[in-house]
Amino acid sequence: MDINKYQTIVKKNTPKENRVGNLLISFFVGGILGALANFIIESYKYIFHISTKEASGHMLVTFIFITCLLTGLGVFDDLVKKGKMGLIIPITGFAHSMQSSILDYKKEGLVYGFGSNIFKLAGSVILYGVVSAYTFGLIRFLIFGG
Amino acid sequence: MTEKLSNVYVEETALVAGPLEKEGPLKEYFDKTYDDYNLKESLELSEVQMNKDVLDIILKKTNQEEKDIDLIVAGDLLNQLCATSYAIKDLNRPYLGVFSACATSMESVIIASKMIDKEKEQKRAICLTSSHNLTSEKQFRNPTEYGYTKPKTATFTSTGAAAIMLTNKKTNIKVTSYTIGTIEDLNQKDVNNMGAVMAPAAADTIFKHLTNLKITPDYYDLILTGDLGIYGKEILKDYMKQNYNITLNNYNDCGAMLYDMNRQKEITAGGSGPVCSCLVNYGYIYNMLKEKNIKKVLLVTTGALFSPTFLFQKQSILSIAHAVSLEAGK
Numbered sequence: 001m002d003i004n005k006y007q008t009i010v011k012k013n014t015p016k017e018n019r020v021g022n023l024l025i026s027f028f029v030g031g032i033l034g035a036l037a038n039f040i041i042e043s044y045k046y047i048f049h050i051s052t053k054e055a056s057g058h059m060l061v062t063f064i065f066i067t068c069l070l071t072g073l074g075v076f077d078d079l080v081k082k083g084k085m086g087l088i089i090p091i092t093g094f095a096h097s098m099q100s101s102i103l104d105y106k107k108e109g110l111v112y113g114f115g116s117n118i119f120k121l122a123g124s125v126i127l128y129g130v131v132s133a134y135t136f137g138l139i140r141f142l143i144f145g146g
Numbered sequence: 147m148t149e150k151l152s153n154v155y156v157e158e159t160a161l162v163a164g165p166l167e168k169e170g171p172l173k174e175y176f177d178k179t180y181d182d183y184n185l186k187e188s189l190e191l192s193e194v195q196m197n198k199d200v201l202d203i204i205l206k207k208t209n210q211e212e213k214d215i216d217l218i219v220a221g222d223l224l225n226q227l228c229a230t231s232y233a234i235k236d237l238n239r240p241y242l243g244v245f246s247a248c249a250t251s252m253e254s255v256i257i258a259s260k261m262i263d264k265e266k267e268q269k270r271a272i273c274l275t276s277s278h279n280l281t282s283e284k285q286f287r288n289p290t291e292y293g294y295t296k297p298k299t300a301t302f303t304s305t306g307a308a309a310i311m312l313t314n315k316k317t318n319i320k321v322t323s324y325t326i327g328t329i330e331d332l333n334q335k336d337v338n339n340m341g342a343v344m345a346p347a348a349a350d351t352i353f354k355h356l357t358n359l360k361i362t363p364d365y366y367d368l369i370l371t372g373d374l375g376i377y378g379k380e381i382l383k384d385y386m387k388q389n390y391n392i393t394l395n396n397y398n399d400c401g402a403m404l405y406d407m408n409r410q411k412e413i414t415a416g417g418s419g420p421v422c423s424c425l426v427n428y429g430y431i432y433n434m435l436k437e438k439n440i441k442k443v444l445l446v447t448t449g450a451l452f453s454p455t456f457l458f459q460k461q462s463i464l465s466i467a468h469a470v471s472l473e474a475g476k
Contacts, residue, residue, distance in 0.1 A: 001332070001346070001385070001388070001389045003332055003333045005388075006332045006346065006385065009381055009384045009385055009388065010334075010339070010342040010381055012384065013342075013377050013378075013380040013381045013384065014299055014339065014342075014377060015298045015299065015377065017297055017298060022295070071291055072291075074291060076291070076293055077291055077292060077293025077294075078293065079293065080293030080294060080295070081293055081295060084295055085295075087293075088293075088294070096292065096293065097289075097292060099291070100288070100289040100290070100291035100292040100293075101289045101292075103289065103290070103291050104284050104289040104290055104291070105289075107187065107188040120289065121288065121289070121292065
């Protein structure tokens with residue numbers, strides 16, 4: 001059978017994904033996470049008498065810790081199924097990808113196991129994160145002079 | 147290639163299944179079920195353990211000893227078929243490892259049947275198949291604890307191990323014929339829609355089987371595909387109609403039967419994996435044949451020969467299907 005003709009059969013029998021629904025869920029979950037982050041920053045500033053910059057770092061560490069703990073307890077993947085990309089795009093998703101790789105490869109040992117595999121998913125985020133930071137930094141420097 | 151077999155029978159089957167399979171509608175047909183995916187210190191060793199358990203069960207059920215087994219034909223999804231070879235290493239029996247992804251079970255039945263068919267003395271062969279949801283996730287997809295949302299067409303790798311003992315001494319259920327499938331490629335590249343990848347292979351094998359034996363689909367009481375899932379099943383029916391002008395009425399898919407699709411939402415489109423078809427065929431279907439509720443059944447297992455490396459190099463996913471027919475004796 002012709003490939004295009006087959007593709008129409010496949011398309012006919014493929015259910016529609018609820019993209020708008022998923023988008024709204026992600027938007028609200030991501031938004032709530034952002035609001036929570038701001039609340040944590042303000043609280044840290046108030047409690048520890050530190051600057052916003054320092055409090056932001058502390059907030060990120062807090063989120064990373066909570067995510068890793070929940071991943072280790074086997075809860076976070078279920079939360080992602082409910083919260084969708086709202087939990088994957090922020091730092092929580094990054095921490096989750098590293099923690100889940102560690103859990104998977106811990107039996108293969110410290111070096112060949114999680115040493116080699118910890119960045120299995122997060123590697124591309126780091127690489128292209130650094131590349132884009134460098135590129136946009138350069139553009140900013142050339143146009144606005146730093 | 148289609149051929150009739152003259153002297154191959156099913157002596158016994160044995161099944162072990164994982165936690166989600168246990169919650170499905172076919173629970174009563176499993177000999178042993180597990181509440182956890184971790185049975186041993188690692189996931190891979192857990193799959194090995196399931197294979198060991200199912201071998202113990204089938205030997206116990208048939209009152210046979212290890213030395214009575216003349217041949218083991220087996221396979222699984224893990225690289226180098228390790229889940230199988232580590233499980234049978236202490237048995238010290240002749241072994242052939244086979245791989246056709248989710249079509250492994252029927253490939254092993256075909257090879258074993260052919261080996262014992264013309265033998266004069268009584269011979270026994272065991273065909274063993276297993277898959278484990280988490281070892282497959284780890285090997286083919288993302289880390290097991292990594293959460294991501296799956297599209298509705300994605301299938302869920304079943305957990306369990308299955309064994310079938312074939313013999314050339316008469317029993318109530320006969321292995322009557324088989325068809326070896328060819329590799330099909332209709333340029334499918336969506337790993338989350340394996341039903342669409344495998345449906346052409348299943349259709350082709352069914353068509354060749356029917357034409358070579360000069361029979362119609364109605365000859366069988368039931369035609370079962372392996373793991374196309376609820377959407378792949380509809381694709382197969384449409385494709386059969388349009389490409390071969392054959393309407394399948396007495397047809398179902400094991401992947402859609404193994405779980406309660408209304409209650410078990412995490413399964414999305416249905417079960418998959420080599421053991422998925424076995425958990426239905428060797429349990430529910432085998433019992434229906436034994437009790438003569440159905441007389442003739444065609445089992446078509448479908449395999450997506452999927453490699454992440456080839457897919458990332460922009461190659462399409464190939465598929466294959468093998469068919470075996472079973473008949474209940476008079």
